[in-house]
Amino acid sequence: MNSYDANTTLHAYASQSLFLDASTWEMTKRPYHRSLRPQALGPVDLNAPLTADAFMNYEALAAQRILTTVYEQDMVLLPKSPYDNWRQDFDLFYSPEARKLAGMVRQDLERYVFGYLEETVEVSSGWTREAFLDFLSTKTARTGDVPRWAKTIQGSRDRVRAAKMWLVQFAPDFLSEASPMLKNVLGNYGPIQSEWFKVIIDEYGYGVHEKKHSTLFERTLESVDLDSELHYYWQYYLASALAANNFFHYLGSEHRNFFRYAGALVMTESTLVEFCEHACDVLNDVFDNQCDVEYFSEHCHIDQHHGRMAREKICLALIDHYGEAIIPDMVWGMLAYERLMDDFDEQFAIQIEWMDTQEDMFSLHKQIAPKVLADDSVPVADLDEHFNELSNSHCHNGDELCHIEAGEMYFFSGLDSQLILGPGDGVVIRNRRQHGADILSDSCQYKIYTIGDVAAWQ
Ligand SMILES: [Fe+2]
Ligand SMILES: [Fe+2]
Ligand SMILES: [Fe+2]
Structure with a gap:
């Protein structure tokens, strides 16, 4: 009988032909080809999860890239422009062998890259509904501050390049926006399930493709001469950006994290309004009003509703129905998300400094x-x-x-x-x-x- 070895399986997964080194900086044969650098997986030991200070180490980048790929095999990806033999790549990407290896290694990868959050995100006990509401309003209140990422872009020696690099970092998330949320639609959990679904309907443009949030983001990219095909910029993603995207897939893939996801959801939907206002300002300024910012202006509007829906119809409704004992999970989701976004902004700043110098x-x-x-x-x-x-x-x-x-x-x-x-x-x-x-x-x-x-x- 074959015994499972996490590192051997990881290596076998990354060594599939679709994932070998690319010969161009931008990916050809999209969306299936992405380099996972199987030749350099030596430092990745799935039996020894990363510590909190290692989230930008090479091992983290390698593992986050693989985890993104594992999650994407659960989604339907078809090439925007079918290329010669694309069907062969499609068959490989979704082959039973690839899916089997992905399934074997996913939970070990999740523990490897996100395990440190269990120790470092601390949540006290004794939460009440009222205390949760107070906490939520302090965490999601408008700050009035210029965010760090905005200062990074405005302070760069090459503001246009910095703004483009920033947009590229969101591509793994925004080009398949709300896909992780769909993982919590299946099942049977009463009226809250339908509220959750309502948020998704908006994210998907209520079936009007031109209004789908991922379509809006494609237009943003195209308006500033960036390619909008999924993972064209695979080689440009930072580990911190991949982590922010993978985190929601992790919460959605492991249903024990359902209440954590509710917390992370209320945080993202509530804070996105101010975030998007800043994004509109910065992009309009840097690109001289030539950037299509509808993706962001739409969120300024819709996320006022989504923030309220996530707070009242999802989080509070869950507490009222299942009791205050679920609150620590929601708080954990909020704090973990906040931490990942702080890391995202800080690492983006360091990356721009690296490029500028x-x-x-x-x-x-x-x-x-x-x-x-x-x-x-x-x-x-x-x-x-x-x-x-x-x-x-x-x-x-x-x-x-x-x-x-x-x-x-x-x-x-x-x-x-x-x-x-x-x-x-x-x-x-x-x-x-x-x-x-x-x-x-x-x-x-x-x-x-x-x-x-x-x-x-x-
Ligand atoms: Fe190097
Ligand atoms: Fe959205
Ligand atoms: Fe939203």
Whole structure:
């Protein structure tokens, strides 16, 4: 009898042909192809869940990408533009073998990436209906503050690029918006089920495709010359963005989390109004009123209703029917969601800084390379790659120094962010920052030095 080994199964899953490295930054053969980098899954040990401080480590990025793919095999995805042999990819994506592996590994992946929330999101006991209402109003009240992500975009050296990168981070969620909610429609739980369904009907544009929220978001993307096909920008998603999307699929896939989902739902529907007002302002400003912001303006309107529905017709109705003992679960859902969104904003800010300071990272290499190259104790990898060998986007947990010996490299560090590196050039690669490389010459010889913390070399 075969015994199940989580890591072996994970590797088998990621090694399917659809998930091998891409040879272009943007995905071709959408929506089925997405690189899961099976060759670099070594650090992922599903038996040792990630700790709270590791959510941006390479292991987290790798696991969140796989988990997104696992969830998407539960949804129907068809290519917007059918390509040659798309049917073959469709058959592979939904094959019994792929589905079987996905089913085997899903819960271990969820525990791996979200397990730390169980320890770090603390909820006190003794909740009453009244205390919950108070808590909800403090958490969802208008703040009047300019959100961090808005400051990040407005403060960027390249505001248009930053705003586009921000939109891209929402694509995994908004292009199949409300799909995780559908997981809580099946079953039989009385009138609250129909209230839940009403929210979904709006999200799905009550059957009018032009009004479906995902369609509105496609138009937003297209209006600023971004591609609206699912996962065209697969290589650009940060682990923190994938986590925010996967979290709702996790809550919806495991029905023990139903009350937690209700809490997360009331939080998202209630806070989205102010969020979307800021989004309209920032996008109108940055794109000079050329961005189609209807996705956001529609939410300014509809989520006033959804916030109220989620509060009164779902959360309070659940408490009234099933008792105050369910409140801690709802509070947990609210706090976990809040934490993931704080992480989302903070990591977006760090990513934009990384993209904005590429020239500085180029100069920093020049400054520290003599010292690093002269130090025999620094671990180094010697690489020799051929034309168009694409290192698909990834990150490292410590700082690294890339140094080119011969040939030419295209160093990728996010949407429209790159350096061209020739012999003697290089770049400091900051820890946990997304990057990749393409070889522009017939071949390229370069070295990667694991320098730990760049500050120690300055
Ligand atoms: Fe929506
Ligand atoms: Fe909504
Ligand atoms: Fe790298």
